Amino acid sequence: MVDLTKSADVVIIGGGVMGASTAYHLALKGCKNIVLLERNPFFGQEATGKCAGGIRYQFATEINIRLSLLSLPMLDRFEEELGQAIDVRHCGYLFLLTREKDIQAFEANVVLQHRLGVMTEWLSGDSVRSRLPLMCLEDVLAATWHPKDGLADPSGVVQGYITGARRLGAKCLTDIEATGILIENGRICGVKTPKGEVSAPILVNAAGPWASRIGEMVGIQFPVVPLRRQIAVTTPIPGLPLDFPFVIDFAKNLYFHREGPGILTGMSNLDEPPSFTQQVDREWELVHFDAAMARMPILEHAGIISRWAGLYEVSPDAHPILGKVPEIEGLYAIVGFSGHGFMHGPACGLLLSEEILDGKAHTLDVTSLRLSRFRECKPILEYNVV
Ligand SMILES: Cc1cc2nc3c(=O)[nH]c(=O)nc-3n(C[C@H](O)[C@H](O)[C@H](O)COP(=O)(O)OP(=O)(O)OC[C@H]3O[C@@H](n4cnc5c(N)ncnc54)[C@H](O)[C@@H]3O)c2cc1C
Numbered sequence: 426m427v428d429l430t431k432s433a434d435v436v437i438i439g440g441g442v443m444g445a446s447t448a449y450h451l452a453l454k455g456c457k458n459i460v461l462l463e464r465n466p467f468f469g470q471e472a473t474g475k476c477a478g479g480i481r482y483q484f485a486t487e488i489n490i491r492l493s494l495l496s497l498p499m500l501d502r503f504e505e506e507l508g509q510a511i512d513v514r515h516c517g518y519l520f521l522l523t524r525e526k527d528i529q530a531f532e533a534n535v536v537l538q539h540r541l542g543v544m545t546e547w548l549s550g551d552s553v554r555s556r557l558p559l560m561c562l563e564d565v566l567a568a569t570w571h572p573k574d575g576l577a578d579p580s581g582v583v584q585g586y587i588t589g590a591r592r593l594g595a596k597c598l599t600d601i602e603a604t605g606i607l608i609e610n611g612r613i614c615g616v617k618t619p620k621g622e623v624s625a626p627i628l629v630n631a632a633g634p635w636a637s638r639i640g641e642m643v644g645i646q647f648p649v650v651p652l653r654r655q656i657a658v659t660t661p662i663p664g665l666p667l668d669f670p671f672v673i674d675f676a677k678n679l680y681f682h683r684e685g686p687g688i689l690t691g692m693s694n695l696d697e698p699p700s701f702t703q704q705v706d707r708e709w710e711l712v713h714f715d716a717a718m719a720r721m722p723i724l725e726h727a728g729i730i731s732r733w734a735g736l737y738e739v740s741p742d743a744h745p746i747l748g749k750v751p752e753i754e755g756l757y758a759i760v761g762f763s764g765h766g767f768m769h770g771p772a773c774g775l776l777l778s779e780e781i782l783d784g785k786a787h788t789l790d791v792t793s794l795r796l797s798r799f800r801e802c803k804p805i806l807e808y809n810v811v
Contacts, residue, residue, distance in 0.1 A: 446774025475735025509585030
């Protein structure tokens, strides 16, 4: 029987990368009485555990680039800080561009990235073709490349933060679902679970694809929809170089990276309707594999060793909703990361801990990420969504 604390200073709903990072950073700043609730039997089994592990500086908006500039060095220091290996690999991201309109958009992105100190390289089609002999790249007009982009292990990151938070006194609990939220006179008072109530003045919505369900419990609309995205990992590919990069065929929403001796590949179905379905869609898989084999013919000789589907948690402008929700005192959100949240988990947990304990995030100004931007018609548009 789990010992559910009767009261806490902060309750966090969700034990993916966002909840875990928030718990750790709150505890690190001295907040002792933290309760994190995860309804699954293990932490990090949903979007975080199902993600492709990509980490990149190459974004199209200043706020996303600044989040990467804060977050990726935190991943580089992670093992030293938390004692947990997370296999950071700077294999680089290569965005393949095959359409004129993308050339123009990515040229502007590179200018912005350079202004912020992210020295992305512009490669000609011929240069990409000579770098990737295993791929069919005749139609590639150009590419962008940043060698410090790469990969890290999402489960390691969650485990490291949970262990770190516990070491600092936080209670991180599995098998407990938040089923209701207690509010009095417009203030958070606590959370209901089948195992009892926890009273608390502060509540963090870190429920990932289920963020809007938490919103429904308090009458606040979090515009975050769940979208199925799926991945397959192949048997070993002979001749696959150790430094094979994270390759994104941008126009096709198709990506590849090295996973052990094989390839991990994913392709977003832009016609996927919002739902919580996490069954692998076999019809889409055929479309995906046709596109993947056209780009990388050697895959025709490979088998599939694993496949899975997970949920993106998508906001209307593909940017997160981060910070205080002023309509209800004590309510905070760290949701809506739209398919690239794993890499920003370290930074966003830190920033939310500042917002909660210091009244405002100060390491980076995140006011543009407030929930009210949608009502105020001030969305931020991100072009580099895969
Ligand atoms: C196929 C795929 C590939 C991806 N690839 C990348 C990538 O390469 N790089 C990248 O940066 N990002 C990637 N992402 C996105 C990334 O995984 C997410 O943005 C990120 O993991 C979101 O973390 P989270 O903590 O918000 O959500 P989650 O990891 O889903 O955690 C939310 C948790 O809340 C729990 N929960 C929900 N409701 C309740 C409740 N009522 N009570 C208790 N617990 C509750 C859930 O069980 C869940 O564990 C990918 C996602 C998918 C699906």
